[in-house]
Amino acid sequence: MIEFANIRTIAEKELRDALRNRWFIVFTIAFAGLALALSALIHPGGTQLRMMSYSRTAASLINLVLLFVPLIGLTLGSANLASDRETGALAYLLAQPVNRFEVLLGKYVGMAGALLATLTLGFGVAGVALALQGSIQDAGGYLLTVVLAYLLALATLSLGFLMSTVAQKTTAALGGALFLWLFLVFIGDLGIMGTTVSMRMPIEAVFFIAVLNPLQMFKLASILTIQANLEVLGPAGMYATDQFGGLLLPLLLIGLLIWIVVPLLGALALFSRQEKFVLKGSAR
């Protein structure tokens, strides 16, 4: 039987640990600082800061989110279980009256809470700065971008947890997380571009391959929140707008939700079957 009180206890501990983690603090400060910097531009003719509108700030933040959020989501997720397994803390925790579902979900919820708190702080600082300058138009689009960033953070955290269940050591888990980050951020795009050119793929195929990447889903959905169509993305964007119309944004949201749920279920399935691998020390 699953006890939500146990999930909550473990989640609170994870949240507390994350907020004490110096790398996490550095990330939070860096993200908040960059978000604030992006929301403010030096006025060309003077010393005053001229604040941009919410939609322009959201557009600037999309690229920041695409780089930072997957990196922290993947690394935090991948290091979590792997390091606990390596120190033996996981084996000790599993010897208590808890089940594996509660442990994994508790850890996930705690890390997710920390990650979302960071994003809230970053977006919040930028949002408050804009509001203080009176630039409150397009606030709805800005908030939707924040929600999308949350979904991307949770998706990459799920992928990190999945890596953490299969990696033998923390270093391997972190290495895998960094490779996946590189793949999702850079190599994936370059690969699609190269394949498109070399194989002369039809535009719909390019679009569907692109949206297999959760980062692309986030990017497309975010652009849709600040402008009505994807023409800015060229033929693939125009194809998507023509083909799906108003359904595109809900479909992308569902796609991001699938990226959250499926890797997490995969991690749960693997974790619930692991024995010797999870329990540190001599097996006999």
Added chain:
Amino acid sequence: MIIARHLTKRYDHTTALDDVSFVIEAGEAVALWGANGAGKTTTLRCLLGVQGFEGELTVNGIQVSQNGKAARAAIGYVPQEAAFYDMTVLETLHFYARLKKVIAQRVHDVLDQVQLTAHSSKRVNMLSGGMKQRLALAVALLADPPVLVLDEPTANLDVKAQRDFIHTVQTLNRAGKTIVFSSHRLDEVIALGSRVLVLAEGKLILECLPHELAEKLGLHRWLRIWVSEQRKDDTLKLLDEQGYTFMPNGRSVYVQVSLGGKIAPLRSLELASIPVEDFDLIDGELVLQGDSHD
């Protein structure tokens, strides 16, 4: 009461436990004896329900394979070296108390019980090995479980910490707790156990009383004696004359003794007016440089 019937655990190509059956009555203190790889830890992990197994295993009437979580609630577990999260002693106990659904007051009770109250604000990684084991025992006692499972609990402790820990567990056993512990230290088994289950290569090969163990397994016990440098030759000569197997090692001499005969070499030295500066008892095989004298 713990009942194991035909307990078998197989990993990919190895059988870690092979058709092991035993019954442990409430209030007993049973030692699992065996070399590394004999199946001691696997047996304890099966008891905790943290891994699958074949056969039947019940802890206080709870089917472990069906309800591992309930079995773990009935068991307090102390590993060889507990790995705690980076928290203070008090935070650690509160964390596990919440998982065990125990009221906060119980945290202070167990802190007192294991004499860690003065260290409650220390971070766990600042504790000595002995204090960490006492903290693990405190965590195990939080829910006042009827069964304590200890996996070589004193293996990494110094002599004083070992004695203190064993004394605490003896007290708990006298208070009615069932103790199941793994060990490969004869003195620990004798001090703590009321019965011994001997495992070898995953099989239960012997059940006996602790004091029968050395004889039945042909184990050696060594008395280490320190004498002055001037009287060392006299000591060796006397031991040789009296037919002891012994081994000089620096300023000390190792003398092989039987379980009930550890005092005999000391008496012989006393009668010969050779003062003994110190002595210690060691179980098992010695790995020393030097000549053995049979």
